[in-house]
Amino acid sequence: MLAPRTVLLALTVACGALADTPAASDVPGYFLNMLMWNGEASERYHGSPLVPAVLAAASSTVAATACPAPFFPVMSQCFWTSTSYKLSWDDARSFCQQMGGDLAEPLYLTALMVHLQNHYPAGKEFHLGASDLEKEGNWTYLSGRPVDPRGWMAGEPNDPAHDQNCLNFCFQGCRASYPPLNDQYCHREKNFVCEFFVA
Known part of the structure; x- marks a missing residue:
């Protein structure tokens, strides 16, 4: 069974690939910082209004970014x-x-x-x-x-x-x-x- 941290990180990255609005795409940035960094390094994300951003991310229906090889x-x-x-x-x-x-x-x-x-x-x-x-x-x-x-x-x-x-x-x-x-x-x-x- 995968650890909750691993699952959350995978969902965070997937959410970032699907986000097409600034508010939605800031959600993965918030969680990545919470997962990776503590203290002042992630402080700027703590004041973000998360609820509107989460709602925007949940309503996003765009496809993941398509990058041409080798990108x-x-x-x-x-x-x-x-x-x-x-x-x-x-x-x-x-x-x-x-x-x-x-x-x-x-x-x-x-x-x-x-x-x-x-x-x-x-x-x-x-x-x-x-x-x-x-x-x-x-x-x-x-x-x-x-x-x-x-x-x-x-x-x-x-x-x-x-x-x-x-x-x-x-x-x-x-x-x-x-x-x-x-x-x-x-x-x-x-x-x-x-x-x-x-x-």
Whole structure:
């Protein structure tokens, strides 16, 4: 018999794949944080009005996200990860574009971390599609969406020389495992995450 925690995690991920509204898709994020993290790391979810979100999720009838191979679904997004070789941020972006996507802009950092930890348990660092190259200290994704400041590791971003300008997603090898965001040198060759943007 499966443990209740395992069942709840499976239902949470399945719910995320079916959700198509911001309120509905926040429900899996809430439960993933409750399952994975304690204290301040999940505090932002505790104040969410869950009942309307649960009702919205329950009424959702859309199909799960369909990702073209070799991309895989995480919640409502499609990702592909490079783990066998490493590239600079610029080269990683070019690689992702040649796959028909771009460097990833994850909406749900916890959900992506769960997937990466399940498939790549060794310590990893991944380039993501955000930087402050246009304006120092103004961290935005390639789409223009701002990076959520609650996603940074404690003490990050820390860039006194103004030369750590690319976003790095890091776990199980960094100073902290959650939150996972870190500012990194763009020229450093790292693994990376590509995203295929579903219309």
